[in-house]
Amino acid sequence: MRTSWLGILLFSVLHSGMLWINADEEKRAWVDLTLPEAQTMLRQNNPDLQAAIAQVRASHAAVAEARAAWLPSLDAVGSYHYATEVGQIEFPLPNPPGGTLSRELGDRDRAEAGIEVGYLVFAGGARRHEGRARREESAAAEARVRALTNRLVLQLGMQYLAWELACHQSELSLRLLALREAQVKRTEAMRIQGMATSAALAGALAAEATALAERAETEGRRDSLAAELSYLIGVEVENYRPVAYEIPNEWPAPEPTETESAEARAMRHGLESLRAGREAVSAQRWPRLGATVGWKYANPGLNIGSDEFMDYGHAGFSLRWNLFDGMRRRAQVRQLDARSEAMRHELSRVEAGFSKARKLAKIQVNRWKTAERAAAASVAAAVAYAENVRELAAGKMISDVEVTEADTRVLQAQQAEAAARMRVRAARLQWQYAAGMELKF
Numbered sequence: 001m002r003t004s005w006l007g008i009l010l011f012s013v014l015h016s017g018m019l020w021i022n023a024d025e026e027k028r029a030w031v032d033l034t035l036p037e038a039q040t041m042l043r044q045n046n047p048d049l050q051a052a053i054a055q056v057r058a059s060h061a062a063v064a065e066a067r068a069a070w071l072p073s074l075d076a077v078g079s080y081h082y083a084t085e086v087g088q089i090e091f092p093l094p095n096p097p098g099g100t101l102s103r104e105l106g107d108r109d110r111a112e113a114g115i116e117v118g119y120l121v122f123a124g125g126a127r128r129h130e131g132r133a134r135r136e137e138s139a140a141a142e143a144r145v146r147a148l149t150n151r152l153v154l155q156l157g158m159q160y161l162a163w164e165l166a167c168h169q170s171e172l173s174l175r176l177l178a179l180r181e182a183q184v185k186r187t188e189a190m191r192i193q194g195m196a197t198s199a200a201l202a203g204a205l206a207a208e209a210t211a212l213a214e215r216a217e218t219e220g221r222r223d224s225l226a227a228e229l230s231y232l233i234g235v236e237v238e239n240y241r242p243v244a245y246e247i248p249n250e251w252p253a254p255e256p257t258e259t260e261s262a263e264a265r266a267m268r269h270g271l272e273s274l275r276a277g278r279e280a281v282s283a284q285r286w287p288r289l290g291a292t293v294g295w296k297y298a299n300p301g302l303n304i305g306s307d308e309f310m311d312y313g314h315a316g317f318s319l320r321w322n323l324f325d326g327m328r329r330r331a332q333v334r335q336l337d338a339r340s341e342a343m344r345h346e347l348s349r350v351e352a353g354f355s356k357a358r359k360l361a362k363i364q365v366n367r368w369k370t371a372e373r374a375a376a377a378s379v380a381a382a383v384a385y386a387e388n389v390r391e392l393a394a395g396k397m398i399s400d401v402e403v404t405e406a407d408t409r410v411l412q413a414q415q416a417e418a419a420a421r422m423r424v425r426a427a428r429l430q431w432q433y434a435a436g437m438e439l440k441f
Helices: 002-027 035-045 047-068 126-192 198-233 262-285 328-394 400-434
Strands: 031-033 073-082 087-092 100-105 109-122 240-242 288-299 310-320
Touching (some): 035 126, 035 198, 126 198, 126 262, 126 400, 328 400
Parallel strands (some): 031 240
Antiparallel strands (some): 087 100, 109 288, 288 310
């Protein structure tokens, strides 16, 4: 009797829990979200990608700044000075009578205004090398955006496939739970008729409890993956559901020289930028020659003895040659050389990593294709077995419990097949990324 009451209590609790789960699922207004749509949201909303794009705009502005060094400068100038004493000039007088003659020059203040045009005629090649360094850095920034985009799209694809699998497993777990509930109801009816024991009912209830736990686990995994996907694309996907997307099967692999990764291209541009920067620093050892042309309006003007405004033009050259800078240029060159060496080592590491990833991805694709074929065969076998069991049950040769077990095997085989299919697509996606291909859905 104790077993009977316990079975009834468990049946009531589990049945009410299943009704709550089904009601919660029916409340959701599902909206389809395709992988291309998710990629568009990623490009528009991901903060890391937007920050990298802003860095590209900054690099373009740096190129424009370097280009401006080749243009002349136009300045408006003005000044005012006041002195407590008036400037004087003294002339010695011949003997006789001897002595000196003193004369004041202007007055105590001086004001001037004007326009000056300046141009750097020669800078030892520093401007040319600096411009090349800025252009290479801009190209590196653009390559880094492509590399980051590819990484994020890869991450999106992997998360989307995992989310798709979790949603599929969630649906299968709901069907499995329905099978277990039907089994409990049949067993309960058979127990009342004296055709099944309380132990059989307890076993059915235990199986339903396991199915309910699996259902909760798959729901949690689905919602967790949806939350991660929401953060990645910047859009809440709680009420979205995935649409199956087949990753193209690109074989054979392109040659690495034809599909160099965006990460490697960014580093190569970075190396060129550092080389050009080194040349720009080295060019600072040469003299700098500048030219100036201008017009001024001043009081006093060129006639320093006058107290009136006058306008005049002027032109000239200026030469500046730094002979000693405290070894500053040498230290800068050493810094750039060290950074170049570090980047070359990093480039070698990245290229080796992509080469290894290509080989591993190809192995994984072949491995999971074999697993997918095996899972498909398992599904076919489980379906054939379930049909055979139903025929036997129709002839009253076996019980309905065995029919439920056969249907359960079908669902479990379908889950394994879906998992293998997802892993094949994920491995193909990883191979395309490792091969340096631009990922687009």
